[in-house]
Every structure is written in structure tokens, then in C-alpha cells.
Amino acid sequence: MNNKLNNELSYNFSKQDYYSAVQLTLPVDISYSVDIDDPVRTFMEVMGGLNLNKYFKKSRRGREGYNDAILLKIVLFAYMENIRSLRAIEKACRTDIRFMWLSNGLKPSHMAFQRFISDRLIKEIDLIFYEINSYLIEKENINTNVLYVDGTKIEANARKFSFVWKKAILNYQAKLFLKITKELETMNQLPQYNYQTKERYEPKDLSPIYHALLKDCMDKNIQFVYGKGTRKSIYQRHFEKVKEYHDKLEEYEEHLQICGERGSYSKTDHDATFMHGKEDYYNKTGIFKPYYNLQIGVSDEYILHMGISPNPTDTKTWVPFFESYKSRYHTLPEYPVADAGYGSYDNYMYCVKNNMKLYMKYNNYSKEKEPKFKKKLYNIKNMTKDGNQMISQDGLRYIYSHDINSRYTENLSISQRYEIDASQIEIAKEKGAPKSVGYNPVLMEFQETAFENLESEKGIKLRTNRSYQAEGVFGDIKHNMEYERIQRRGKQNVENELYLVCIGYNLRKFHNKKYRN
Numbered sequence: 001m002n003n004k005l006n007n008e009l010s011y012n013f014s015k016q017d018y019y020s021a022v023q024l025t026l027p028v029d030i031s032y033s034v035d036i037d038d039p040v041r042t043f044m045e046v047m048g049g050l051n052l053n054k055y056f057k058k059s060r061r062g063r064e065g066y067n068d069a070i071l072l073k074i075v076l077f078a079y080m081e082n083i084r085s086l087r088a089i090e091k092a093c094r095t096d097i098r099f100m101w102l103s104n105g106l107k108p109s110h111m112a113f114q115r116f117i118s119d120r121l122i123k124e125i126d127l128i129f130y131e132i133n134s135y136l137i138e139k140e141n142i143n144t145n146v147l148y149v150d151g152t153k154i155e156a157n158a159r160k161f162s163f164v165w166k167k168a169i170l171n172y173q174a175k176l177f178l179k180i181t182k183e184l185e186t187m188n189q190l191p192q193y194n195y196q197t198k199e200r201y202e203p204k205d206l207s208p209i210y211h212a213l214l215k216d217c218m219d220k221n222i223q224f225v226y227g228k229g230t231r232k233s234i235y236q237r238h239f240e241k242v243k244e245y246h247d248k249l250e251e252y253e254e255h256l257q258i259c260g261e262r263g264s265y266s267k268t269d270h271d272a273t274f275m276h277g278k279e280d281y282y283n284k285t286g287i288f289k290p291y292y293n294l295q296i297g298v299s300d301e302y303i304l305h306m307g308i309s310p311n312p313t314d315t316k317t318w319v320p321f322f323e324s325y326k327s328r329y330h331t332l333p334e335y336p337v338a339d340a341g342y343g344s345y346d347n348y349m350y351c352v353k354n355n356m357k358l359y360m361k362y363n364n365y366s367k368e369k370e371p372k373f374k375k376k377l378y379n380i381k382n383m384t385k386d387g388n389q390m391i392s393q394d395g396l397r398y399i400y401s402h403d404i405n406s407r408y409t410e411n412l413s414i415s416q417r418y419e420i421d422a423s424q425i426e427i428a429k430e431k432g433a434p435k436s437v438g439y440n441p442v443l444m445e446f447q448e449t450a451f452e453n454l455e456s457e458k459g460i461k462l463r464t465n466r467s468y469q470a471e472g473v474f475g476d477i478k479h480n481m482e483y484e485r486i487q488r489r490g491k492q493n494v495e496n497e498l499y500l501v502c503i504g505y506n507l508r509k510f511h512n513k514k515y516r517n
Contacts (some may be wrong), residue, residue: 001047013402017293030097030100030101030105033097034097034098034101037515039077039080039081039507039508039511040098040101040102042507042510042511042514043073043076043077043080043507043511046132046135046136046413046510047073047076049129049135050135050493052068052069052072052073052128052129052448053068053069053140055068055072055124055127055128056068056069056072056120058125065112066106066108066112066116068116068120070102070103070104070106071108071112071113071184072121072128073102073103073114073118074089074093074099074108074113075089075113075116075117075121075500076500076507077098077099077102077507078092078504079500079501079503080503080504080507080511081504082481082482082504082508083509084483084487084500084501086110086111086113086114087110089110089113090107090108090109090110090113091213093107093108094107095108103481104401105470111442113191115443116244117496117500118356118493121496122268122492122496123417125496125499125500126495126499128499128503129306129499129502129503130328130329132503132506132507133506136300136302136426136506136510137304138302139510140302140510140513142299142300142302142304143299143300143332144182144299144304144329144333145333145334145335146299146333146334146335146337146465147201147297147298147299147304147305147325147333147335147336147340148297148298148299148337148462148465148469148470149296149298149318149321149336149337149342149470150294150295150296150298150338150339150466150467150470150471150474151277151293151294151295151296151309151314151317151341152293152294152474152478153277153278153291153292153293153294153312154291154292154294154483154484154485154486154498155277155289155290155291155485155486156266156269156271156272156274156290156292156485156486156494157268157269157485157486157487157488157489158266158267158268158269158290158487158489159266159267159268159290160287160288160289160290162266162267162290162330163264163265163266163267163274163288163290164255164258164264164265164266164267165263165264165274166255166256166259166263166264169252169255169256169259172252173249173252173256176201176245176248176249176252177198177199177200177201179245180201180206181198181316183199183238183241183242183245184197185197186238187238190234192216193260195209201245201249201400202253202258202514203246203249203250203253206242206245206246206249207246208252209242210239210242210243210246213235213238213242214237214239216235217233217235217236217239220235222235222342224236242467258270264288268290268489269290269489269490270490271292271310271489271490271491271494272290272291272292272489273290273291273292273293273310273311273312274288274289274290274291275288275289275290275291275293275312275435276288276312277289277291291312291495292309292310292461292486293306293308293309293310293311293314293317294306294307294308294498295308295309295314295317295321296470296473296474296502297321297325297333298470298473299333299469300469300470301469301473301509301513302506302509302510303473303489303505303506304325304329305321305324305325305329305517306498306499306502307320307321307324308491308494308495308498309321310483313341314338314341314342315341315342315344315347317349318342318344318346318347318350319346319350319410320336322336322350322354325332332354332355333356334354334355334356334357335356335357335359335462336351336356336357336359336360337359337462337463337465337466338359338360338466339360339361339466339473340360340361340362340363340366341366342360342361342364343360343361343362343365343447343450344409345406345409345411345413345442345443345446346409346410346411347441348360348447348450349362349411349446350445352446357453358446358449358450358453359450359453359454359459359462360449360450361450361454363449365447365450365451365454367379368451375510377392377394377433377469378392378396378433378434378437380437380438380439380444381444383398383437385439388400389418389421390418390437390439392433394431396420396421396424396428396431396433397420397421397424397429398418398419398420398421398436398437399418399419399420399421400416400417400418401417401418401419401436402416402417403415403416403417404416404417404438413440413442414440414442414443414444415438415440416438416439416440417436417437417439417440418436418437418438418439419435419436420433420434420436421466431480454461473505476505477501477505481501481505483501486498
């Protein structure tokens with residue numbers, strides 16, 4: 001009886017030994033394991049409408065690498081899923097069934113993705129971004145006639161104490177010019193030298209001088225000495241000073257060339273500019289950090305256009321932004337909507353020249369709607385124009401004096417200057433009124449038109465939409481995606497990275513809107 005029981009138990013245990021939870025199955029299409037409402041399905045729907053191979057030319061040299069179209073799909077879907085680390089993408093290709101489907105079972109390393117993004121994708125990513133947008137515009141019937149514009153600062157991948165200030169370099173350079181002049185005057189006391197002094201010097205001015213000094217030292221068999229207890233000859237001292245000043249001039253010129261029209265740059269990322277971020281501004285820390293000024297144009301919750309600028313303010317980014325938009329889409333939106341940072345004379349003039357409506361706020365737009373603004377008797381907008389004079393609400397008269405041509409605008413801008421009537425000077429002093437006021441009729445007309453547009457029913461709707469569409473995009477990218485600092489360095493690489501972030505955002509938005517309804 002016991003033998004029979006033992007045999008039965010041993011048989012059951014042997015059956016269990018052969019059982020495994022991972023059974024060998026026939027090969028099947030891995031796509032059947034992906035849920036029908038998974039984001040990768042939406043991603044493949046968009047990618048299926050694009051011809052990706054046209055962006056990459058196959059090289060006939062060397063061993064054939066990974067297919068560029070496959071790597072592109074993996075990278076774009078990774079950014080759609082907010083995976084930006086190359087090692088995380090490599091891991092996903094080994095463990096995530098969706099990435100396995102996209103890669104056809106391939107397992108590229110993180111260096112393969114690095115080479116692809118840096119060498120291959122950097123040349124074509126902008127074209128891919130706008131082709132995807134063209135597909136979304138047609139598919140979603142996006143209203144490209146309205147564009148909500150906004151900007152934000154993204155911290156660069158640079159050390160915050162690596163700054164170079166243009167004003168400081170100019171001051172150092174001016175002091176160096178004086179030192180060079182003094183040194184040349186001292187050298188001219190020697191009988192064989194007679195060098196002309198200048199107000200400004202270039203490295204090429206000092207090159208022949210220190211070569212001549214070196215030749216004199218060699219002709220006179222002068223030995224250069226260094227260290228404590230040694231006495232340098234007058235020729236060695238002059239040679240070392242001129243050589244030092246020559247090298248400093250080259251250094252300052254290099255700094256100024258990198259700065260260009262900017263006021264600063266970072267030593268670790270020459271394209272980054274030092275600016276005040278919102279956090280530093282509101283906390284009053286007084287700290288400048290290296291940033292890139294990111295500008296986006298949003299319509300129907302999609303990012304249609306993107307650009308980066310070294311300018312710390314948004315005012316001067318408007319014209320380059322829309323010129324770039326025009327080169328991509330071959331048209332301009334009729335209703336560009338933006339906040340007060342963009343409402344300048346040049347920007348209004350650009351819109352008028354290109355048949356764009358004025359829906360950008362200006363600096364005092366919000367204050368003009370307050371009751372206390374009407375109590376400002378000597379504000380030019382509360383005065384009445386009568387011929388060649390401006391009359392305040394309390395009866396003071398300002399007589400036209402002369403015109404002033406503005407130096408701070410790209411377009412011709414003429415302001416009229418009105419000075420207080422001579423017979424009312426004492427009254428103006430008692431009331432604390434200004435001696436003169438300025439009036440720019442063209443800018444005033446622009447602002448009046450913008451005020452009427454923004455206060456209309458359509459303008460109120462556009463202003464409301466801008467607040468949650470353009471600013472909502474930045475909130476989603478910075479907070480939800482936790483993207484507050486750029487990972488790459490150099491303007492080209494930064495643009496490449498931001499295009500990937502914007503593509504990922506648009507694809508994710510398309511998927512969410514698809515299942516939202």
C-alpha cells in the first residue's frame with residue numbers, strides 16, 4: 001500500500017517539475033498584445049501617413065547600421081511618453097512591448113540613439129516637426145487663422161557662475177588701451193623706438209612690436225631670466241608686457257565676438273544668455289542664470305511653431321518669429337494674440353504691413369481700464385488735442401514745440417513734443433504738472449485699435465483662450481513633463497531637443513483629444 005502511494009506522489013511531483021509558467025509558443029505578431037487604445041496605436045496612425053525614409057539618405061560606406069526610420073519612431077514615441085533619457089529609451093526597447101513592436105525586436109544601445117540624434121536627426125528634425133503638424137492640421141481641422149503666442153525661459157545646461165558680461169569686457173578693454181599707450185610711451189624713450197600711440201588697439205598692432213623686441217633681445221644676446229633674486233633686462237620687461245597685452249586684446253576680442261549684440265554669454269554654452277528667471281525675479285534673489293528664451297505659437301491646443309531667442313525680453317522676438325513662421329507655412333495668421341510683452345511700435349507696424357489684426361496687449365492696457373487711470377490729469381491719453389496744442393482736464397495748455405525721431409525702433413517713429421504754455425508755468429508748478437509731454441500719433445492709433453479689438457466680444461474670447469492654450473502648454477511641459485532644464489548645449493542641439501519635446505507634446509495631445517470625445 002505504501003509503495004503504491006509513494007509511486008503516485010513521485011508521479012505527481014514529476015509532472016509539476018515539467019510545468020512552467022512561461023510556455024513555448026509559436027511566433028505571433030507582437031502588435032496583438034498592445035491595447036487598442038494605447039498611445040502607440042495613435043502614434044502609428046500618425047506615422048503611417050508620413051514618408052519618413054525621404055529624410056534619410058543611406059550611406060554606402062562601411063557596415064550598414066540600424067534603419068533610421070525605425071530609430072526615429074522609437075525616439076519620437078519615447079518623447080511622446082515623456083522618456084528623454086537615452087538609457088531609459090534603451091531599456092524600454094528591451095522591456096516595453098510597445099517599443100519592441102516599434103523596433104521590430106531590435107535592441108539599439110543608448111550610443112546608437114545618441115549618434116542618430118546628434119548626426120542624423122539634427123539636420124531633418126524641423127522638417128519632420130512641420131510635416132507632422134501638416135498632418136494634424138488636416139486631420140484635426142486646426143484653425144491656423146488664429147495663433148496664440150507666448151514665451152518662457154528654459155534654463156540652459158550651463159554653469160550659472162560661468163558668465164561673461166559685455167560691459168565688463170568693454171571696460172577692461174578701455175583700461176587696457178591706456179596701459180598699452182603708457183607702455184609705448186615708455187618704450188619710445190629708448191633711442192631705437194618710435195611707435196605711434198592710438199586711442200584703440202588691435203592685436204595686429206602689437207604683433208610687429210613684440211616681434212621686433214624679440215629680435216632685439218636675440219641680437220643683443222640678452223638671456224631671459226625668471227624667478228626670485230633675478231633682475232630682468234629692460235628689453236625683457238617690455239617684451240613680456242607687450243606680449244601680455246597682445247594676448248589680452250585677442251581674448252577680449254574673442255569675448256566680444258561671441259557676445260555679438262547680446263549683453264552676456266556663458267563660458268560652458270556660448271549660445272546661452274544670462275537672464276532673470278521668474279523665480280529669481282519674484283524672490284528678489286538678484287541672481288542671473290543662463291537661459292534660452294523659448295517662443296511658441298499655439299492653435300487649438302497644438303504647438304504649430306517654435307523658436308528660440310537670446311533676447312531676455314519677448315518684444316524683439318515677434319518679427320523673427322513670424323518671419324520664420326511665414327517661411328514654414330507660406331502664410332501668416334490673421335489673428336495673432338499675445339500678452340503685453342509684445343505690444344511695441346515695431347510689432348504693431350509689422351502686423352499692419354502684413355494684414356494681421358492687432359490683438360496684442362500693450363504695457364498700460366490693464367491699467368487703462370482701472371478707474372484711477374482717468375484721474376491722471378497729465379497722462380497724454382486723458383488730454384484733448386486741439387490744433388497744435390494739448391489741453392489737460394484741468395485746463396493746462398501744452399503748445400507744440402518740435403518733433404523727435406526715435407532711435408530705439410526699427411521703423412521710422414516720430415514723436416511730437418508739447419511744452420507748457422508760458423503764461424501757465426507758475427500754475428503748472430503749483431499743481432505739480434510736467435513741463436512737457438510727448439505724443440506719438442501713430443503709436444496712439446495702434447494702441448486705440450488694439451484696445452477696441454481686445455475689448456470686443458471676439459477679443460475677450462481670444463484673450464481667454466490664450467490664457468489657457470499658450471500658457472497651458474508651458475504649464476504642461478514644465479510641471480507635468482518636469483522639463484525645466486535643457487539637456488544639450490549649443491543652439492543647434494538645443495533646437496533639436498526642443499523640436500523633439502514639441503513633437504512629443506503634439507502627439508500626446510492628439511491622442512488625448514482623440515479619446516477625450
